[in-house]
Amino acid sequence: MVTAREFNHVLLDVEDVSLSFGGVTALENVSFDVRQREIRAIIGPNGAGKSSMLNVINGFYHPQAGTITYKGNARKQVKTHEAAAQGIARTFQNIALFKSMTTLDNIMTGRNLKMRKNFLLQVFYLGPARREEMEHRQAAERVIDFLEIQAIRKTPVGQLPYGLQKRVELGRALAAEPELLLLDEPMAGMNTEEKEDMCRFILDVNDEFGTTIVLIEHDMSVVMDISDRVVVLDYGRKIADGTPDEVRTKPEVIDAYLGVAH
Numbered sequence: 465m466v467t468a469r470e471f472n473h474v475l476l477d478v479e480d481v482s483l484s485f486g487g488v489t490a491l492e493n494v495s496f497d498v499r500q501r502e503i504r505a506i507i508g509p510n511g512a513g514k515s516s517m518l519n520v521i522n523g524f525y526h527p528q529a530g531t532i533t534y535k536g537n538a539r540k541q542v543k544t545h546e547a548a549a550q551g552i553a554r555t556f557q558n559i560a561l562f563k564s565m566t567t568l569d570n571i572m573t574g575r576n577l578k579m580r581k582n583f584l585l586q587v588f589y590l591g592p593a594r595r596e597e598m599e600h601r602q603a604a605e606r607v608i609d610f611l612e613i614q615a616i617r618k619t620p621v622g623q624l625p626y627g628l629q630k631r632v633e634l635g636r637a638l639a640a641e642p643e644l645l646l647l648d649e650p651m652a653g654m655n656t657e658e659k660e661d662m663c664r665f666i667l668d669v670n671d672e673f674g675t676t677i678v679l680i681e682h683d684m685s686v687v688m689d690i691s692d693r694v695v696v697l698d699y700g701r702k703i704a705d706g707t708p709d710e711v712r713t714k715p716e717v718i719d720a721y722l723g724v725a726h
Contacts, residue, residue, distance in 0.1 A: 476497065476521065477532070478494060478497065478520075479532075481493070482527055483513075491517060494701070495702065496702065504676075504691065504693055504694075505691035505695070506679070507680070507681065507697075512700065513697045514648075514697055517697070521547075522547045522552050523541070526540075548640065551642050552646065553642035553645050554648070555650055557649045557680075567635075568608065572639070573636060575604060611631050611634065611635050611638075613635065630654065634665065642675060645676070647680065650681070663689065684712075696714075703720060
């Protein structure tokens with residue numbers, strides 16, 4: 465279990481967010497906050513609205529009601545590229561990598577928003593653009609070293625096993641140097657050893673980089689081991705919120721996972 469830590473500054477505040485698609489309600493009046501430098505888990509059964517919530521936070525979905533306040537700025541809608549520019553990075557439940565590109569090139573795509581030189585300089589690879597690319601390549605190499613994937617840096621990611629592809633996707637998100645990192649089931653489909661490695665990297669990202677992390681994960685042992693606080697969703701509603709120890713004993717949480725209440 466992560467040692468209890470004090471988190472005072474709220475980085476992200478989700479207030480009364482509701483999202484529906486036609487007659488289907490994905491989220492209903494959901495509120496919770498994420499404090500700076502914490503690991504905040506979102507858990508719940510399949511169809512609980514977890515991924516929809518991440519999609520609202522990073523601007524992929526626009527809720528019909530509610531407000532997202534990020535770094536003190538309240539918003540009802542934001543576009544995905546605006547969220548990225550504000551320091552929010554995301555990994556996906558289904559791996560979203562360029563399969564024919566190498567590990568290094570995939571991680572380099574995470575630096576796109578930080579490239580400042582104009583189009584002509586980039587096209588002709590002139591001095592300032594060349595120097596900028598070298599700086600971004602060095603940043604990508606540091607991520608590769610951090611994630612211990614030097615041996616696959618020139619390997620097309622489509623040739624990599626699933627667990628390593630997940631690590632590359634994490635690397636691409638880290639290359640953007642996010643303040644808030646959204647991880648959608650980063651350990652789905654992994655074996656025990658791969659999960660242990662991913663847990664270690666997530667904890668190191670949080671500790672060494674000071675990155676705030678919002679994590680969706682179905683493996684409850686992982687959630688209870690690495691999370692500072694947990695919010696529980698069920699059928700789009702929040703049914704519990706607190707520390708792992710507080711959440712795990714709540715009857716409504718047990719009912720939701722065991723199917724007793726439904």
